[in-house]
Amino acid sequence: ARGVSGMTHKFRALYGQDARAALLARLRGTPLQDTPILFGNDADLFALGEWWAGAGEQLDTIGVTLGTGIGSGFIRAGQVQTGGPGVPPGGELWNTPFRGATVEDAVSGAALTRLAHDHLGVTLDARQLAALPASQSGPVWTAFGQALGDVLAPWVQAFGPQRVVLGGNISRAFGQFGAALQSRLPHGTQVRQSRHFENAALLGAAFLRGPELPQHY
Template sequence: MKLNIVIALDVGGTFIKTCIVENGVPLSASQKEFPSLADQDKETILKQFMYIFKTQYEFYHSYFAENALDCYWHIGLAFPGPFDYKQGICYLQGLGKFESLYGINLRKEFHQRFEKVDDAWAQRLQSAEIRFENDARLFALGVSLDFPEDRFIALTLGTGLGSAFIDQSQVNYSFQGVPPNGWLYNQPYQNGIVDDAFSKRGVLQLAKELGAYQPGMDVKELAEAARLGSGPGREVFFEFGKRLAEMLNPYIELYKPNLIVLGGQLSKSYDLFGNALQDHIRSQQVQIYTSDNMLKNTFIGISLMFEK
């Protein structure tokens, strides 16, 4: 039986993290990180993607030569939005990343470039199926393998907030009372939107409001100070957890999940905000799970795209 090989890319504004997934299993030796060059011109960015595809194909071919020719190749990308994931068209603008790709059909671009390269790696990847999806959804799909019968809301907390609504390992794209696509980031919250409050910049703004901020401080330093006993620092994370519950409560009441799944850099501070979050969620039936390896879950989620 032929193997399914996925070149998986988690595309960020600073780095592109990549891994080869063989029959649903990420190969840790293939995990690599490349600068995304997201502020560069179209040609520079597209050449970088092609270099990553070439590097990963040649890695797999070098170590698994017998398998490399007798397998189905796929390319899956977790890409930030706005993005037409079905068509493969990038619509990022005004965010300081990948703006030169605005309106570009990346699936067509990649295939056209494979056709122009007269090398074995490009010829093999010409027939590869290429798919795109939102990173939070892919993270949630990866996690769903551990919770196949559960109904949950997944949040990725980092430079922004990503979200997905999952029911028995399927993405719920629309549910009455839940925003289109299950995206919470642009929903109103206090005097702004959800993304403003539940992100790295949101935590730092809260720290300024509560007198815990020091010039040049990042969330990591704020968390370290809180763990060492800083009263203002601990207050920041308590308030963050309380507000996160406040934001989630209406969706919990509508969607009735039995689980909230958290991933991303901010979730690493769960020990500081978790109690406040749990105490202020109104439903007693909801458990909270934090992922130890968001990137691995995302790579697995990327591979699952090709099983649907």
């Protein structure tokens, strides 16, 4: 929130650095010098962008990004939720316990590759798997969708969103696993593929700027 990175597993050169001060220094003397600088988690901003101007349709939403890892954002009434009923600490699902490991172990890109090996006996990533005929890849995607549904179901039950919106590169294969995922979620919550993918986080960042923004994109 202050613009100071605490990450040690990546972007190590930014650790402990005041990004707000550095950005303000770069903007000094330009037309943007008085622009407020806000910071947000990219998965939160994805969820907020889809809530505001995408598949969330301004309904209470859980946004999930699926790629190398899994990101998540919980949105109620246009506000990012980082705690409270039905929300994991910080709104982050990736490291919550699931089947003796963590959520990220079960529904990340690496997990999908393991499922492909288990079902097909070959090592494939999501893009390669999506290129296979559905008759061949179907069991893998079904197992992935069911696992994702089992991950999300208790949080959906507790948070009570009307929408779950999926982004990230794996979600581009939504047509392959969406039905299996939907079948595992409580009645009344609809799963949707992102409308804006990478641009959703930019829309979420724009929405943070203030209520003077137009309410539809």
